[in-house]
């Protein structure tokens with residue numbers, strides 16, 4: 190592009206570099222979508238996953254390296270041999286409930302595992318990483334929508350394991366010129382039927398797949414609490430389509446590849462939906478009644494978690510393109526039905 194024109198276009202469009210990117214946790218839900226979209230954008234990908242919670246079939250055979258994050262030596266060799274230029278780091282355990290039963294597992298796998306990866310990257314001279322952080326870093330927020338300047342206040346070991354990793358990245362930026370984009374996701378959901386990818390956590394703890402399963406099986410899903418200070422009494426969350434989330438990683442990694450500085454961004458739509466609104470959406474999309482029972486509130490569930498993601502939109506040019514709740518549910522429903530057919 191001529192220099193005169195470059196002035197009028199953001200950096201992202203002036204120097205679009207295609208790179209070799211290592212995706213950790215690429216056999217999992219969000220990582221597998223991101224791997225797919227990276228390739229659609231022309232990047233080459235290597236996936237590291239130990240398959241503890243992921244699916245071999247979510248990754249092409251020639252791209253998968255079955256490896257644990259804790260294996261610093263093998264990671265260093267891989268980064269060097271494959272001439273990796275940047276890493277997108279998803280690999281982690283993600284269950285809040287499990288983290289309260291076994292905090293040590295979460296600090297070991299998520300925090301120490303991340304540190305092992307960063308050590309390998311430093312040894313291999315790879316100094317750019319996009320890191321999966323979470324809205325759980327904010328705990329029960331003072332203000333909604335939540336902007337990135339709200340303080341860390343995690344209320345469970347899962348959230349703390351991510352906060353600790355974010356802090357490691359801040360220090361590595363300051364003293365080791367190790368550049369990172371930390372993305373704090375809200376509620377990832379939906380599927381990419383065109384890629385044959387979707388949500389398959391086991392056990393599943395996320396609302397939309399649980400409601401879809403209730404419709405498929407007729408076994409009621411539990412709605413935890415209907416006496417919150419929200420318009421219909423049920424909790425409000427910001428549901429971000431997994432494909433939009435995957436695309437946010439492409440903006441983030443290209444920002445780093447173009448020499449961009451370390452930064453932190455929320456990834457959400459900026460709109461919240463209550464549990465009852467999600468139930469109504471599932472009924473519209475599937476044409477079936479959702480069987481549900483009412484349970485008590487769960488400890489530590491904030492009434493409302495909605496992202497202010499204007500910083501990501503303004504600084505990197507990302508926008509959610511699939512924010513319509515019925516669209517999210519329809520994609521999830523298509524994937525859930527396909528799984529059911531494959532399993533029978």
Ligand SMILES: NC(=O)c1ccc[n+]([C@@H]2O[C@H](COP(=O)([O-])OP(=O)(O)OC[C@H]3O[C@@H](n4cnc5c(N)ncnc54)[C@H](O)[C@@H]3O)[C@@H](O)[C@H]2O)c1
Nearest residue numbers: 214216217218219238239241242243257258280281321377
């Ligand atoms: N799903 C959400 O709504 C959500 C919200 C906020 C943040 N996040 C974060 O996004 C990331 C991905 O979440 P997801 O829903 O795709 O999870 P997932 O469980 O589907 O995928 C995680 C993958 O990491 C792999 N893994 C775990 N520990 C590993 C290790 N030590 N070595 C190698 N591989 C390992 C698992 O096998 C799995 O394939 C996680 O870091 C999670 O904390 C997710």
